[in-house]
Amino acid sequence: xxxxxxxxxxxxxxxxxxxxxxxxxxxxxxxxxxxxxxxxxxxxxxxxxxxxxxxxxxxxxxxxxxxxxxxxxxxxxxxxxxxxxxxxxxxxxxxxxxxxxxxxxxxxxxxxxxxxxxxxxxxxxxxxxxxxxxxxxxxxxxxxxxxxxxxxxxxxxxxxxxxxxxxxxxxxxxxxxxxxxxxxxxxxxxxxxxxxxxxxxxxxxxxxxxxxxxxxxxxxxxxxxxxxxxxxxxxxxxxxxxxxxxxxxxxxxxxxxxxxxxxxxxxxxxxxxxxxxxxxxxxxxxxxxxxxxxxxxxxxxxxxxxxxxxxxxxxxxxxxxxxxxxxxxxxxxxxxxxxxxxxxxxxxxxxxxxxxxxxxxxxxx
Amino acid sequence: xxxxxxxxxxxxxxxxxxxxxxxxxxxxxxxxxxxxxxxxxxxxxxxxxxxxxxxxxxxxxxxxxxxxxxxxxxxxxxxxxxxxxxxxxxxxxxxxxxxxxxxxxxxxxxxxxxxxxxxxxxxxxxxxxxxxxxxxxxxxxxxxxxxxxxxxxxxxxxxxxxxxxxxxxxxxxxxxxxxxxxxxxxxxxxxxxxxxxxxxxxxxxxxxxxxxxxxxxxxxxxxxxxxxxxxxxxxxxxxxxxxxxxxxxxxxxxxxxxxxxxxxxx
Numbered sequence: 277x278x279x280x281x282x283x284x285x286x287x288x289x290x291x292x293x294x295x296x297x298x299x300x301x302x303x304x305x306x307x308x309x310x311x312x313x314x315x316x317x318x319x320x321x322x323x324x325x326x327x328x329x330x331x332x333x334x335x336x337x338x339x340x341x342x343x344x345x346x347x348x349x350x351x352x353x354x355x356x357x358x359x360x361x362x363x364x365x366x367x368x369x370x371x372x373x374x375x376x377x378x379x380x381x382x383x384x385x386x387x388x389x390x391x392x393x394x395x396x397x398x399x400x401x402x403x404x405x406x407x408x409x410x411x412x413x414x415x416x417x418x419x420x421x422x423x424x425x426x427x428x429x430x431x432x433x434x435x436x437x438x439x440x441x442x443x444x445x446x447x448x449x450x451x452x453x454x455x456x457x458x459x460x461x462x463x464x465x466x467x468x469x470x471x472x473x474x475x476x477x478x479x480x481x482x483x484x485x486x487x488x489x490x491x492x493x494x495x496x497x498x499x500x501x502x503x504x505x506x507x508x509x510x511x512x513x514x515x516x517x518x519x520x521x522x523x524x525x526x527x528x529x530x531x532x533x534x535x536x537x538x539x540x541x542x543x544x545x546x547x548x549x550x551x552x553x554x555x556x557x558x559x560x561x562x563x564x565x566x567x568x569x570x571x572x573x574x575x576x577x578x579x580x581x582x583x584x585x586x587x588x589x590x591x592x593x594x595x596x597x598x599x600x601x602x603x604x605x606x607x608x609x610x611x612x613x614x615x616x617x618x619x620x621x622x623x624x625x626x627x628x629x630x631x632x633x634x635x636x637x638x639x640x641x
Numbered sequence: 642x643x644x645x646x647x648x649x650x651x652x653x654x655x656x657x658x659x660x661x662x663x664x665x666x667x668x669x670x671x672x673x674x675x676x677x678x679x680x681x682x683x684x685x686x687x688x689x690x691x692x693x694x695x696x697x698x699x700x701x702x703x704x705x706x707x708x709x710x711x712x713x714x715x716x717x718x719x720x721x722x723x724x725x726x727x728x729x730x731x732x733x734x735x736x737x738x739x740x741x742x743x744x745x746x747x748x749x750x751x752x753x754x755x756x757x758x759x760x761x762x763x764x765x766x767x768x769x770x771x772x773x774x775x776x777x778x779x780x781x782x783x784x785x786x787x788x789x790x791x792x793x794x795x796x797x798x799x800x801x802x803x804x805x806x807x808x809x810x811x812x813x814x815x816x817x818x819x820x821x822x823x824x825x826x827x828x829x830x831x832x833x834x835x836x837x838x839x840x841x842x843x844x845x846x847x848x849x850x851x852x853x854x855x856x857x858x859x860x861x862x863x864x865x866x867x868x869x870x871x872x873x874x875x876x877x878x879x880x881x882x883x884x885x886x887x888x889x890x891x892x893x894x895x896x897x898x899x900x901x902x903x904x905x906x907x
Contacts, residue, residue: 308845309823312816333866335822352818362814534807534859536831541813557670557789568814573806574856588857623809623821623831624862625869 280483281490283464284343288319290391290428293480299389299426302358304351309337311351313358316391323348330438330616333625346392346430346460349439352621354397354544355425358388359418360404362568366551369562376562383420391428396439398429398453399446399613400544406607407547426473429454433497438616440506440629446613448501459494466494506619506629509636511610514600520635521593529631530589532624537570539618539628540595545611548576571595600632643677647796648695650682652716654702654709655736655765659782660727661685661701667785674789677796691715697722697795699788703729703736705765717772724791724801725768728781732853733887735781737765740887741895767887776801780836781851781884787836805834805856808848812839820847825870827880832858832890853885860894874901 282290294301303316306323316322322345329336340347368379408418432439432448441447450457455474459466466486469478508514540546550569555562569576571594577585585591603611612628619627651661664671665685680686681693691712698720704710717723728734742748749756768774778787794801808830812819820826820842828847830839834855841848854860864877872880877898881891 308818308820310818312818333822334825353816357816362816531859532862532865534809534831534862535857536807536809538809538813538819538831541810555790555793557667557786558673560673568810570810573810575806588859621819621822623819623828624859624866 279486280467281464281486282467286482289481291319293477294389299387301389303391311348328436330436330620332619332627333622335620344460349432349436350615352542355401356544359421364417364566365563366566367564383417385420385424387424389426393427393429395447395450396441396613396615398450403545427454428456430458432501435501435504438619440504440508441614442502442504443508444612444614449498461490461493466490508629514610517597517601525635526589526593529592532626533588533592534624535572535588537572538621540570542617542621642798643796646677646679648679648681649697650695651699655705656702656729663783663785663788678792695720700725700730700768701727703733703765704771706761722775724776725774726778726783728884730768731777731779732767732885733765737887740764779834779853807831807855808833808835811835812842815839817842827867827872832860832863851884854888854890858890860890864894874898
């Protein structure tokens with residue numbers, strides 16, 4: 277289908293249509309020095325003119341003063357916290373005179389429309405779908421919310437210094453998984469639509485036909501975004517990480533690694549959790565709560581009375597070899613989508629791409 | 642599970658009493674707690690019976706004076722289990738900064754009008770330095786949740802569950818933006834034990850480390866990183882020489898960066 281064009285002054289109508297159709301609109305905003313997805317009350321709250329500068333262990337926003345609101349690439353989180361919640365009660369128990377009464381925790385999804393999701397976010401979403409919806413035990417809370425998502429994706433017009441989606445095959449252009457796709461141009465937005473849900477929205481927008489100039493600019497921007505500094509080795513090379521389990525380099529990483537879990541919690545595909553039994557002090561009701569966990573936590577490796585990964589070097593090795601190598605057998609591809617969050621949000625400035633390349637060393641060249 | 646209330650004494654050594662307030666501040670939850678706990682000795686609540694035999698002695702405060710030590714030994718002898726609560730009891734607390742003073746007599750004169758009235762031990766130390774401790778609740782101050790959970794578990798006859806997870810985990814769960822990354826702030830989160838609910842980072846401030854060292858704290862790497870943010874050795878010393886200066890991992894960094902500071906000023 278031919279792409280339409282939405283002049284910039286009409287972007288607010290996209291927001292209005294989404295609200296009319298019953299969606300809660302979630303959009304990128306500047307919060308505490310980062311691009312954060314949150315309830316979007318008004319198009320004016322989008323990060324107009326903002327781009328981010330990233331490097332290993334650093335993230336900084338710059339106000340360029342231009343008239344774009346999607347010139348940035350990403351912030352600390354994408355879709356993950358909205359579907360795989362950081363804290364989820366899974367069941368409740370109450371002590372009664374007849375014994376313990378169990379109550380299940382029903383999902384409470386709502387129609388959510390995300391504006392500004394990127395190609396890498398969609399890849400990550402599909403990976404989380406495999407884990408939470410299409411595995412032997414589907415997750416009811418994830419599944420219920422997943423079915424009520426409307427995704428308005430945006431193609432990247434640039435890449436920040438920690439992006440490497442070109443080498444993982446997950447960017448910079450979104451090709452699937454969205455309802456509507458935008459290219460942000462000088463004077464407005466090229467609008468592509470993929471789904472019935474998307475068509476119901478674009479039908480209510482004052483779209484004009486996209487001109488050849490618009491298409492040319494969109495192509496130029498994608499070409500610009502494809503210039504990325506980091507290159508993740510390909511899937512076949514990554515499998516060779518498993519031949520390096522006894523390398524001294526893991527120890528070198530562990531000297532720097534804080535085992536704080538930031539890489540895993542900002543990673544859009546990491547899915548590990550733990551459960552805690554909690555008691556509500558006044559009512560005495562018991563809550564079984566699932567929390568985000570990390571393979572860097574000490575207790576995560578504690579299984580059946582034994583610590584399997586006592587050293588941080590073993591934990592980093594576990595994370596990297598699972599994410600990049602053994603994930604391939606589990607979910608048919610590497611678990612890395614090239615968003616670079618684990619690099620920029622690592623307080624110790626550890627760069628997974630650099631480390632993987634170092635470990636693979638000569639094998640890779 | 643005990644079929645009677647758990648007998649609990651709260652002993653105060655050198656401290657600000659803030660941890661005892663974790664009980665009193667609970668409101669209706671305190672009444673719920675009293676369904677399975679009987680306080681025998683709790684000065685802040687008006688109960689005085691330090692010599693009574695109890696199931697659990699909760700010790701607040703550091704061992705700073707001869708009297709502290711005498712009362713601690715007595716409390717240990719009269720309790721089946723002893724739990725130290727709060728920063729002072731677990732690592733010495735703020736007052737243990739005096740251990741680091743080069744000239745202790747001068748220090749005392751600078752603080753007190755009549756230093757001759759101050760009778761203190763050579764160093765200010767944690768409870769575990771002197772008696773066997775069965776469990777520790779870290780935090781400055783400890784939270785209502787910590788003390789209630791611990792007593793509930795002891796009443797149920799199970800070993801209290803420890804949580805030494807890094808603060809970053811809780812901070813990320815709350816969706817806070819990392820201040821280390823966006824502000825290059827000297828946040829102690831990656832080496833600090835969870836428990837406060839990531840209070841300071843949720844207001845955009847770097848963690849001060851009220852809950853002490855976490856599991857496997859890599860303070861060496863974190864402080865190396867802080868020098869990259871432009872912190873001078875003395876700034877790093879001050880970050881760690883605060884609430885838990887006497888905990889071994891923090892003590893090590895204080896010594897390391899003090900030395901760097903001295904070498905730098907030569």
